[in-house]
Amino acid sequence: MSDFKLELARSAEAVEALLAEILTDTPDAVAADKRLWGAMRHSVMAGGKRLRPGLVMMSAELCGADRQGALRVGAAIELIHSYSLVHDDLPAMDDDDLRRGQPTVHIAYDEATAILAGDAMLTLAFEIVADPATHADGGVRAAIISALAQAAGANGMVGGQIRDLAAEAEPLSQAADILALQERKTGALIEFSCIAGPLLADAGVDQVQALKRFGHALGLIFQITDDLLDVEGSAAEMGKAVGKDADRGKGTLVGLMGLDGARAEARKLSQEASSALETFGEAANLLKTVTDFVLDRRN
Amino acid sequence: MSDFKLELARSAEAVEALLAEILTDTPDAVAADKRLWGAMRHSVMAGGKRLRPGLVMMSAELCGADRQGALRVGAAIELIHSYSLVHDDLPAMDDDDLRRGQPTVHIAYDEATAILAGDAMLTLAFEIVADPATHADGGVRAAIISALAQAAGANGMVGGQIRDLAAEAEPLSQAADILALQERKTGALIEFSCIAGPLLADAGVDQVQALKRFGHALGLIFQITDDLLDVEGSAAEMGKAVGKDADRGKGTLVGLMGLDGARAEARKLSQEASSALETFGEAANLLKTVTDFVLDRRN
Numbered sequence: 001m002s003d004f005k006l007e008l009a010r011s012a013e014a015v016e017a018l019l020a021e022i023l024t025d026t027p028d029a030v031a032a033d034k035r036l037w038g039a040m041r042h043s044v045m046a047g048g049k050r051l052r053p054g055l056v057m058m059s060a061e062l063c064g065a066d067r068q069g070a071l072r073v074g075a076a077i078e079l080i081h082s083y084s085l086v087h088d089d090l091p092a093m094d095d096d097d098l099r100r101g102q103p104t105v106h107i108a109y110d111e112a113t114a115i116l117a118g119d120a121m122l123t124l125a126f127e128i129v130a131d132p133a134t135h136a137d138g139g140v141r142a143a144i145i146s147a148l149a150q151a152a153g154a155n156g157m158v159g160g161q162i163r164d165l166a167a168e169a170e171p172l173s174q175a176a177d178i179l180a181l182q183e184r185k186t187g188a189l190i191e192f193s194c195i196a197g198p199l200l201a202d203a204g205v206d207q208v209q210a211l212k213r214f215g216h217a218l219g220l221i222f223q224i225t226d227d228l229l230d231v232e233g234s235a236a237e238m239g240k241a242v243g244k245d246a247d248r249g250k251g252t253l254v255g256l257m258g259l260d261g262a263r264a265e266a267r268k269l270s271q272e273a274s275s276a277l278e279t280f281g282e283a284a285n286l287l288k289t290v291t292d293f294v295l296d297r298r299n
Numbered sequence: 300m301s302d303f304k305l306e307l308a309r310s311a312e313a314v315e316a317l318l319a320e321i322l323t324d325t326p327d328a329v330a331a332d333k334r335l336w337g338a339m340r341h342s343v344m345a346g347g348k349r350l351r352p353g354l355v356m357m358s359a360e361l362c363g364a365d366r367q368g369a370l371r372v373g374a375a376i377e378l379i380h381s382y383s384l385v386h387d388d389l390p391a392m393d394d395d396d397l398r399r400g401q402p403t404v405h406i407a408y409d410e411a412t413a414i415l416a417g418d419a420m421l422t423l424a425f426e427i428v429a430d431p432a433t434h435a436d437g438g439v440r441a442a443i444i445s446a447l448a449q450a451a452g453a454n455g456m457v458g459g460q461i462r463d464l465a466a467e468a469e470p471l472s473q474a475a476d477i478l479a480l481q482e483r484k485t486g487a488l489i490e491f492s493c494i495a496g497p498l499l500a501d502a503g504v505d506q507v508q509a510l511k512r513f514g515h516a517l518g519l520i521f522q523i524t525d526d527l528l529d530v531e532g533s534a535a536e537m538g539k540a541v542g543k544d545a546d547r548g549k550g551t552l553v554g555l556m557g558l559d560g561a562r563a564e565a566r567k568l569s570q571e572a573s574s575a576l577e578t579f580g581e582a583a584n585l586l587k588t589v590t591d592f593v594l595d596r597r598n
Contacts, residue, residue, distance in 0.1 A: 026454065030462065030465075030476070030479075031465065032458075032461045032462040032464070032465035032466075033453070033458055033461065033462070035461065035465070036453055036457070036458065036461045037453065040453070083418075087414055087415075087418060090411075090414065092409070092410035092411045092414060093411050093414065110391070111391035112389075112391045112392050112461075112464055113461065113464075115386055115389065115391060115392065115414065116386075116457050116460055116461050116464075118418070119382075119386060119417070119418075119421065119457050120452050120453035120457045120458075122418065122421055122422065123421065123448050123451050123452035123453070123457065124448070124452055124453065126425045126444055126448045127444075127445060127448035127449060127452060130441045130442075130444040130445040130448060131445060132441075137437065137438075138436065138437035138438025138439070138440065138441040138442070139436075139437025139438070140437070141437065141441040142429045142431075142437040142440040142441050142444070143429075143437070145425055145426075145429040145441070145444055146426060146429040146430060149422050149423070149425045149426035149429060150426060152422050153419050153422035153423055153426060154332070154335055154336065154339070154419035154422070154423065155325065158335070158415050158418050158419045158422065159331075159332055159335065159419075161415055162331045162332065162334065162335045162411075162412065162415050163329065163331040163332070165331070165411055165412075165415075166330065166331035166334070167331075177329070180329075
């Protein structure tokens with residue numbers, strides 16, 4: 001196992017322990033509350049690579065930020081990632097029954113519970129970051145909330161999802177439009193995860209900009225790999241339906257550039273990502289290898 | 300027109316101007332973005348009394364907080380109130396086609412757009428509060444975000460909504476359970492609106508507690524009036540379907556106490572609300588009259 005995988009597993013374990021603690025029923029919970037929190041746990045505790053919290057924790061360590069604070073921001077970003085999956089899986093959206101090999105929340109529970117569980121997870125993410133336990137300086141907490149909301153909102157992830165739905169009806173043919181969609185839909189949260197570290201460390205604008213460039217390239221690599229897996233992967237490996245994007249005629253980067261072109265683009269982006277971290281010297285070696293991890297992933 | 304109505308109209312005008320400015324398409328918006336922001340405007344700009352922003356602004360003035368900051372928190376709370384209506388109206392939830400006499404968002408647009416517009420509105424609310432324009436002190440901004448997230452989340456408004464859905468299948472018969480539901484579903488946001496002022500003013504715990512008690516009583520009065528209107532009101536006045544709660548066999552406070560009992564309880568709560576503000580002396584006279592406004596409302 002690579003050093004990156006080991007470090008990712010270590011941070012995943014820590015963030016899952018915190019999430020399990022946060023997602024516990026309150027003592028006065030009635031049956032309906034237990035249902036809501038159960039749906040949240042069903043979504044959040046179903047495994048996954050915990051890549052985004054890993055990026056938060058590794059970027060935090062790189063910039064010298066406190067580990068406990070990074071863990072909390074990691075839990076918050078995972079809650080937002082999970083809520084987006086719960087809502088995306090709904091019948092009115094992508095209509096998926098399976099996620100990581102398990103029934104999606106609206107199948108295991110019902111649609112109303114899935115909508116509300118997603119709403120509660122999104123809200124909880126901001127509550128976690130706003131808590132003084134995340135950072136002693138309220139200005140730092142507010143700056144992280146601001147960046148997180150921008151990454152998750154109408155000009156970020158949600159904006160990417162509405163463009164994605166529109167692209168089903170009218171497939172995108174321009175590279176710039178497809179890129180803009182992907183930067184929002186998956187790129188924004190990944191980029192946020194990479195700048196959370198310098199924000200927590202109250203680092204200078206140089207470090208924030210360097211990790212922003214790194215996160216931007218990484219987000220695109222992630223999406224290209226996702227598209228490649230959608231074409232090449234098996235449903236068993238992915239734990240969800242594959243080939244759906246192609247079936248729906250969505251304009252993807254792979255569709256635009258071809259398999260080889262997309263792979264070449266991912267390698268180019270991988271070099272861009274590495275060079276963005278030059279300013280950190282050898283300390284960034286571990287984080288740099290995330291690009292190999294993302295390129296090599298099978299699900 | 301009462302002084303309270305005048306003041307409410309004045310703050311509504313200001314908050315609507317800010318919301319209109321915030322909910323403007325960005326210059327690079329594509330058709331899908333315009334659809335998303337259009338759905339958000341459809342929901343937020345459809346009128347309404349803007350009671351919650353009014354409470355924020357009046358409690359802010361009472362405690363000596365800056366008006367511009369209060370306006371921003373008012374816009375945020377109105378976005379959260381509006382998102383909750385968009386999601387509550389969905390077919391999987393209350394399945395309502397009309398809201399304030401207009402088609403609901405999933406009717407005017409579609410379900411996917413309604414889900415995403417709600418998600419974007421919730422996220423935008425936190426982005427607005429986190430911005431330094433809301434308050435120079437990041438600690439104050441973070442404290443408001445924390446209170447807002449608690450009021451809106453799984454132990455607040457969303458928790459009330461899941462209890463409400465459960466109560467349709469199994470009506471509540473105990474007053475304590477009905478109260479606990481209403482405190483979450485509508486009470487939490489109203490209570491938040493009343494403590495936003497002292498939080499923005501960085502006021503002492505006494506003022507926060509006083510306005511919290513006031514907001515708690517006001518939230519219950521609001522819900523009792525809502526139940527009374529559901530029994531007595533006409534669909535034309537309400538701009539939405541009425542009698543639905545009774546049809547669905549939900550345990551309401553009016554169902555439990557009867558019409559006269561509920562009216563008497565509302566009057567008792569009105570006195571509680573007034574006495575909570577004693578500590579502010581005559582300065583609180585205007586805010587106190589909100590209870591009359593809520594008791595007398597026809598929609």
